Amino acid sequence: MRIKADTRLCVGSGQCVLTEPAVFDQDDDGIVALLTDHPDDQSAAQAHHAVTLCPSRALSIL
């Protein structure tokens, strides 16, 4: 599983960080920052959930 984050689309809702902080972070300006684009098996399900929750569809699974 590979995750892609489009920082231009991000609106800083923080839904992803709340859902899987092992994969998603926010920079000081609130924009999504991936801690890894390749979540391990432990994080995969929550990372997938985070992708579906993103309100601006800034996250996708490749």
Next chain:
Amino acid sequence: MTKGVTGELAGLELPVERGCPFAPPAAYEQLREQAPINKVRLASGGEAWWVSGHEEARTVLVDGRFSSDKRKDGFPLFTLDAATLQQLRSQPPLMLGMDGAEHSAARRPVIGEFTVKRLAALRPRIQAIVDRFIDDLLAADQRPVDLVQALSLPVPSLVICELLGVPYTDHDFFQSRTTMMVRRTSLEDRRRAFAELRAYIDDLITRKESEPSDDLFGRQIARQRQEGTLDHAGLVSLAFLLLTAGHETTANMISLGVVGLLTHPEQLALIKADPDRTPMAVEELLRYFTIADGVTSRLATEDVEIGGVSIKAGEGVIVSALSANWDPAAFKDPTDLDVERGARHHLAFGFGPHQCLGQNLARMELQIVFDTLFRRIPALRLAVPVDDLPFKSDAVIYGAHELPVTW
């Protein structure tokens, strides 16, 4: 167009009041069962598309072809009345009414203030605020106590003080005026409170312009100076946006959440037994009550095919977050309040680029309030039958006017 209002719903005009305090109007369900998107008649005159399917609601709210600019001709008058619209048209747009790049330029500078990390640093302050009001509650010499005045309204008001950097000595002033603004009192009283608060915030920001401070406005001022444009009026309206978006809404969710838990004791027992369940319970309460319904109205700027209908440019669209949050396709047995349901995909904070900026602050406030209140006053109960509670059934933001509790 293939689907419209038919049969017994033909005479329906929206909005309709919430009849049952714990469920959307029956007409909402009938409309959703007909189709996820219907044409409806509005009480304000005219027609609009009514979006009640969860998936369709998300699709509309993320689609940039639908405008949020309420000043545009044809924007559906749902929770807005004509007089408020007139007022909106005479003022510069707020973030809520902007689209695309303009909206992004207004929102981007502020989102860094609401990151999960920055908010986590506020947690001890919020805990202290909640504890202080519960201390007062426990010390009250008379019961029942109205929880709306004693807890629901003051907690988010003081949290906003923290956020705006209001000095401690001004907290009582700030809290009394913000409470007055949303009370069932005379229009004159509310106007006076608003004017006093506006003058105070104007002055507060002026002071922060001359003395750098490490808070939301201090940082906004520094950022704007760096970019060479200090927008004083813009900062004052930002303060009011945070206040109007974050005060009464959170207060109403505190009150309704308490009512929801007290009337579902088996659900309350679950979070009392394990506070790790509280975050999920908060999501479920947000879904269940969806206090801001229909505020996510839009205007189509192009022809759009969506959910089996053709929406034409210039037509109004009203997304019912409440109806979408009770869509059985997205939430199994939606009439059940089930704190263990994974309800994070609810639309109580909206969806799309306008999704609530303060949502994670609201989550944290609600979690702290419910955990602390039921831990410190485990015998808390309603002092009147639930059917006697005065609910705000006709208000834009649903809530309770009063909440007498005892223990």
